[in-house]
Amino acid sequence: MRQAMHREPELSNNEWKTQQRIRDALERFGLSDAKIFHKTGLYVDIEGAAEGPRRAIALRGDIDALPIQETRDDLPYHSQVPGLMHACGHDMHASIALGTALAFHRMRENFSGKLRVIFQPAEEAEPLGGRSVAEEGLLKGFEAAIGFHVKTDLPAGMYGARAGAVTKSADQFALKLIGTMAHGARPHAGVDAIAMAGAFINEVQKIVSREMPFADGAIITIGTIAGGEATNIICPSVTMTGTIRTSSPERRTLLVQRVREIAEGVAAMHRGKAEFSHRFGEPPVVNDAAMVDRFRRLVVDTVGEDRFADKISPVAGGGSDDFGFYSTCVPSLYFWFGSEDERNHSGVHTPTFGASDDLLVPTTELAVRYCLEMLNS
Structure with missing residues (x-):
């Protein structure tokens, strides 16, 4: 499954072949009611x-790929x-989720309760699959969710x-700054939107450095900017878009404001x-402390005491994951599995990732054991 998905990656909201392959x-193996x-x-x-x-517990494996040209020969x-290419490991995640589903199907005489395995599309791009999980009530009546x-x-x-927030929220904004066009030789007759944009770029970062607690890990990124029509015209408008991130659910709305x-x-x-204008994206993923402790003990x-790490940085530092929608609905565990070895040391979202x-x-065995403990204990 992993290799087939890797050979035929599909972008967010277009995972039609992947969906059929999983079905x-x-x-x-006898699971015909997906x-x-x-x-x-x-x-x-x-x-x-x-x-x-x-x-009743749920386990997620995301299935979408990224618009990156793979350079691994x-x-x-x-x-x-x-x-x-699958530059973020979702082919791995989906395959682990598949293995977990098949294992539980074979072991159904040996556990009580219900495991829901979710093969989730669109983790990388809007409209987000995690939002649909929450809005369509796929976790209603469930006690916990597991992601990785x-x-x-x-x-x-x-x-x-580790317990607490392990990713950041990711909210998008769009801004249009509107001035007045004038001849470049008569700037006093116009209102320079480029001057406005420069001031905004400088001032907006002070929200992070002077208004937000360091522990929040707030990040404001201006990703695109466009404006101006000629070298001798006072620019009448500038547009820009960006993202606003924080690990603090409490200050998320304040940051946007x-x-x-x-x-x-x-x-x-x-x-x-x-x-x-803005659009709220994925919330922070917040790990339940008791679920993390259970995972550590497992x-x-x-596997061994030397195989567990809790003092680690989140995925991609300030990155986000729409598993945050799951953790806003039910207590959750989002764990990491290491991949660094002599052949695989590139970061995610790069053309050499592997x-x-x-x-x-x-x-998969660890995920199965954890789910069994959650259902039977």
Whole structure:
């Protein structure tokens, strides 16, 4: 499954072949009642037949790829689709989720309760699959959710998790600064939108450095900017877009509000206008402390004490993951499995990213054991 997905990557919200491939695999092993969500997503429920607590937990594996041209020529299963590759390990994640589903199907006489395995599309781009999981109530009545991610700066064979916020929210904004056109030789007759933009770029970063606690890890990124028509014209408008990130759910709305206020204040100071809009993206992933402790004990007992890491940085430093929608609905565990070895040391979202197939079975076994503990204890 991992190699097939890697050969035929599909972008967010276009995972049609991947969806069918997963459905076919489930049906070959007797799981024929998988249901569709978010058009290209799939989830399947495995009901246990044993006596015991009738708990319900969910496990996610994301399935989408990225618009990156793979440059690994040492992989026999390298991407066959120009310009696309699984550069974030979702082919690994989905395969681990598949293995977990098949294992529980075979063991259904030995556990009680229900495991829902969610093959989630569109983690990388809007409209986000994680938002659909929350909005369509796929976690209603469930007690916990489990997610995972490959980690390229953690040695292969090691696992990590820590309590609290482990990713940041990612909210998008768009800004148009509006001035007045004039001849470049008569700047006093116009209102310079480029001057406004320069002031905004400088001032908006002070929200992070002077208004946000360091522990929040707030980040404001201006990703695009466009404006101006000629070298001798006072620019009448500038547009820009960016992202606003924080690990603090409490200050997330405040950050967006302050970016808006800085934009409007800078525009007013320069005698111009500001048009600001934003869209809330994924929330921070927040790990439940008790679930993290259970995972740590499982790793220590089954793999070894030296294989667990808790003092580790989050994925991609200030990165985000729409598993945050899961952790806003139910207590959650989001753990990392290391992939760094002599052949695989590039970061995610790069054309040379890779991870060994040897990680699949051990990580699947750990996920299966953890889910069994959650359902039966």
